Amino acid sequence: MPFRDDIVIKICGSAGDGSISAVDILNRAAALMGYHILNFDSYPAEIRGFGKSVGTTRISRVRPLTPGDRADCLVSLNDPHTITELPTLNESGIVIYENRPGSFLEEDQVIAGFIMPGMTGYGAPLRDLSVTAVQSARSRNIISLGILAGIFRMHPDGFEEAIRIRFSGKKDSVVKSNIKAFHLGRKYALDEIAKRDQIDFGEQLLERPGEISIMSGNEAVAEACIDSRIRLYAGYPITPATRIMEILAKTLPDRDGLTVQTEDEISAIGHVLGAGFAGKRAVTATSGPGLCLMTELINWAVMAEIPAVVIDCQRGGPSTGLPTRTEQSDLNIAVSGGSGDSPRVVLAPTNVEECYTLTRESFEIAESFQAPVIVLLDFFLANRIEDIDSKRLTGEYHGEFPGDLVHSGNEPFKRFKLTESGISPRALPGMAGLLHTVTGLEHDQKGMPDYETKNHRDMTAKRFRKMETLARIWRGSDPFGDDGDLDAGIVSWGSTVGSVMEAIDILRGQGVRAGGLFPRLIWPVQAEQLAAFSRRSRQLFVAEMNYSGQLASLYAINLSRKFGRICGVYAGPVPVQDIVDEILRGLP
Amino acid sequence: MQSEHYVIIGNGPAANSAADILRKGDPDARITLISDEFFPYYHRHLLRHYILGKKSKEDLIVRPISYYRENRIRLRLGQKVVRIDLQTRTVFLAHMEKVHYTRLLICLGGKPRIPEIHYVYSEYFTAIKTIDDAEAFREQLPGIRSMVIVGGDLISVKMAASFLETGMNVRFLIDEDAFWPLKLDDDQRRDFTERLSARGAEVISGDVLAGVEPETEGGFRVRTRNGLSLSCDRIGAFFGLIPDVDFLVGSGLDIDRGILVNEYLQTQFEGVYAAGDCAQVYNPDLKNYWVSIGWDNALHLGQIAAHNILGSDKTADLPPLNLLNSDGVKVQTAWWRDL
Missing domain, CATH: 3.50.50.60 (FAD/NAD(P)-binding domain)
Incomplete structure (x- = not known):
């Protein structure tokens, strides 16, 4: 039987069925077996007990960039919910389902009735096996993992270890009973299920170099905040950013830091700006609705030139919108939300590792350029889990108040001195002889209010000059795909980049010369790099996950040419095939 | 008015020929085929070529899966019927699902004897x-x-x-x-x-x-x-093969060597029919039951049953001289003596 080395498994249940925990264990087990994983969960916005929860994991020898357009295997812990997931299963996919519910159910209430010809259904008495293992039905999720391991011949050791990790801190009996449940499910699959599919891991354990970290985008952000030695996290809980706050609330008190749950997002950004003004590293994390509330004080940070880092885990909008759905539609407000000409820095990581590295850089940029930095994640990136080589989770620490910015010399201190780079000397409150005023009003070089036209023009130009300096000195983003002239060049950002990279690989396989440019520094624009890429591209496309094509509109003036927009809102990440189809349609 | 739901147990020649007739005769009806085999309708007589590697699995398939989709015939593969309740017109499946029918056709074929x-x-x-x-x-x-x-x-x-x-x-x-x-x-x-x-x-x-x-x-x-x-x-x-009707014991259907049906292929229950190898068909002239085997017989009986389900009065007469050429020897494939 040929070995399949790239598969997507979905576990679907009702909130509380344990589908997300099962996928968490599956992730770790696969990583411990030496495979790469990419996991993305979808769960209801409401509290436990309602709605559909779907955990999706892609397991591959090659690092996956997306959770896959369609699943190869669907595990049902709740048939009515899972029935609605069937359209996401491959036509030759596998369904694992309960075949011993408590009573006979009416037609179309059980997923077995929906399994289409060409698919493979494996029924198993999940409930009965769970009762045998733990005297209740609560371990159906672990039983199903055993079934998966048995059918696909996945090495059991990784699962045992993953179960121990998942239930660490619980009673030993809990760990043992769950391991028992796993083995009961596995034994059932090996003894009772006649294999009829082509997925076979051959119980292989692959070699992996060094220590692996398994984390989500949010966890990577929190880890970066800790490693950047932040002193304050201030925030108001909001999906999908809350996980960052949860981690930092537990961690910071032991690291000379503080987490404050504020009364709202205005207060949260106020706290962060206060810390920034005092020279302490601080961060807040929010989502679209929270970012809306923060715009006024972010504007103040621009005017007062105060460092601040805001993590925005985007979700579907506008307004409270879709708390547990992914979208890249906060770009406009991130780049230009607020009154006046208000330049700020916007960064966008494209994967979990970059959630770490760019968050670390965001503090350095905020402090060096004395400006607010907004880091744009989205629901998919914030919640997706990847395995990362732990050695790559590093970054330089330059101190929270770069010494070369401190005023020196004999001339009077000008906190907002007009410089060629736009960056002025900075002083912290209480520094002797460096008294200055900080205000949201337009001000002169010493910080005193000054509404003269020339001063406003010079100061505005200075604030923009900082952005030009950053765009000039910040490392660019390496182009992806073919060198030289391209039939199709694709610009994309954030979590959509994974889909675009896979689409480019498919296109190249079909003989299309294709490549991509994926700016991590979204704003200010690195115009030269963008122009160079545009010149190489016979046809140019901008791909993103929003309805109106916000990046496309933002970059249109720099591109000054005709280009295709690949934009839309989806239930999850942008399907790779949609991008491929759009590009092929757009080629002559 | 609620449309008909024709449930056919089986996925061989009798079942499929019946489904074709039912679809043509009743475009609005629901049609469901239930088979405990996972593989779609295939030529059993080619299995020996498959064993020797002369034919692939795909070569065995009679009609593509898309046929069922296009004709709105729901094909349930790998699903075993474990019980039928003829009073409530319900078919019970092994995975504990109930499927209700308005007309039922049983084309189970046989199992190794x-x-x-x-x-x-x-x-x-x-x-x-x-x-x-x-x-x-x-x-x-x-x-x-x-x-x-x-x-x-x-x-x-x-x-x-x-x-x-x-x-x-x-x-x-x-x-x-x-x-x-x-x-x-x-x-x-x-x-x-x-x-x-x-x-x-x-x-x-x-x-x-x-x-x-x-x-x-x-x-x-x-x-x-x-x-x-x-x-x-x-x-x-x-x-040889015998009708795979164990699960029907106790259902109320009359079963001898096969499911006993009248010349219209209807059992003693209204709306319940049987065709193919599993049917034991009454012939009023003989005043006896007859059975048949083979692909062609099954196709023929499936069609007759479907026509009658749709309201016709077609009789399943004895095949006149239905000969099967087996390895060069011609044998009759329908008989009624010594049943």
Whole structure:
């Protein structure tokens, strides 16, 4: 039987069925077996007990960039919910389902009735096996993992270890009973299920170099905040950013830091700006609705030139919108939300590792350029889990108040001195002889209010000059795909980049010369790099996950040419095939 | 008015020919085919070519899956019916789902028959009836050098010819029960044995299986009533097929060799029909029941049943002289004596 080395498994249940925990264990087990994983969960916005929860994991020898357009295997812990997931299963996919519910159910209430010809259904008495293992039905999720391991011949050791990790801190009996449940499910699959599919891991354990970290985008952000030695996290809980706050609330008190749950997002950004003004590293994390509330004080940070880092885990909008759905539609407000000409820095990581590295850089940029930095994640990136080589989770620490910015010399201190780079000397409150005023009003070089036209023009130009300096000195983003002239060049950002990279690989396989440019520094624009890429591209496309094509509109003036927009809102990440189809349609 | 829901148990020629007629005759109806096999409608007579690698699985398929989608026929594969409630018109499936019907057609075909005196050896027998059986056998084929075939039926004759092509040593134990339920005359029986011998099979006539023992180093030892002791890697059991109707026991349906139906293929329950190998059909002229085997008969009966479900009064008359050419020997495939 040929070995399949790239598969997507979905576990679907009702909130509380344990589908997300099962996928968490599956992730770790696969990583411990030496495979790469990419996991993305979808769960209801409401509290436990309602709605559909779907955990999706892609397991591959090659690092996956997306959770896959369609699943190869669907595990049902709740048939009515899972029935609605069937359209996401491959036509030759596998369904694992309960075949011993408590009573006979009416037609179309059980997923077995929906399994289409060409698919493979494996029924198993999940409930009965769970009762045998733990005297209740609560371990159906672990039983199903055993079934998966048995059918696909996945090495059991990784699962045992993953179960121990998942239930660490619980009673030993809990760990043992769950391991028992796993083995009961596995034994059932090996003894009772006649294999009829082509997925076979051959119980292989692959070699992996060094220590692996398994984390989500949010966890990577929190880890970066800790490693950047932040002193304050201030925030108001909001999906999908809350996980960052949860981690930092537990961690910071032991690291000379503080987490404050504020009364709202205005207060949260106020706290962060206060810390920034005092020279302490601080961060807040929010989502679209929270970012809306923060715009006024972010504007103040621009005017007062105060460092601040805001993590925005985007979700579907506008307004409270879709708390547990992914979208890249906060770009406009991130780049230009607020009154006046208000330049700020916007960064966008494209994967979990970059959630770490760019968050670390965001503090350095905020402090060096004395400006607010907004880091744009989205629901998919914030919640997706990847395995990362732990050695790559590093970054330089330059101190929270770069010494070369401190005023020196004999001339009077000008906190907002007009410089060629736009960056002025900075002083912290209480520094002797460096008294200055900080205000949201337009001000002169010493910080005193000054509404003269020339001063406003010079100061505005200075604030923009900082952005030009950053765009000039910040490392660019390496182009992806073919060198030289391209039939199709694709610009994309954030979590959509994974889909675009896979689409480019498919296109190249079909003989299309294709490549991509994926700016991590979204704003200010690195115009030269963008122009160079545009010149190489016979046809140019901008791909993103929003309805109106916000990046496309933002970059249109720099591109000054005709280009295709690949934009839309989806239930999850942008399907790779949609991008491929759009590009092929757009080629002559 | 609620539309009809025609449920057909089975996915062979009778079931599919019936579904075609039902779809044409009632475009708005729901039609559901339920089969415990996972593979779609396929040519069973080609299984021997599949075993030898001359045909792929895809070559066996009669019609693509898309056919069912396009014709709005719901095909439930790998789903086993475990019970029927004729009062509430409900079919119960093994995975504990209830499917309600307005008209039911049972086209179950047959399952390998093991004579009662040989039940005790069932676990040592190899039967090839389905594609799963064929697939399992195909995987084992390289390690099978010798085979004893007991019973003997039309399928086994063709299978034996195929096995001989691989260089396998084939011994054929033909007793008086061989080719059941066909009633071969002496000439036909002699014809079969001569043809098998000519191909290289060792035909042992007039002897009867008396015992089977597994051998410690693998394989089996077959003992006969006349004292023969035959060592082999596999024992092929080909005693014909019997209707796979165990789950219908207690349902209220009259069952003898098959499901008893009148000349319109209707059971004693209104709206419940049977067709194909599993049906035992009443003939008013004979005042007796008849049964048939074979693809063509099944197709024909499936069509008749479907027409009658739609309101016609077509009778399932005896096939006039329905001959099956098996390995060059022509045999009748419908009969009514000694049922």
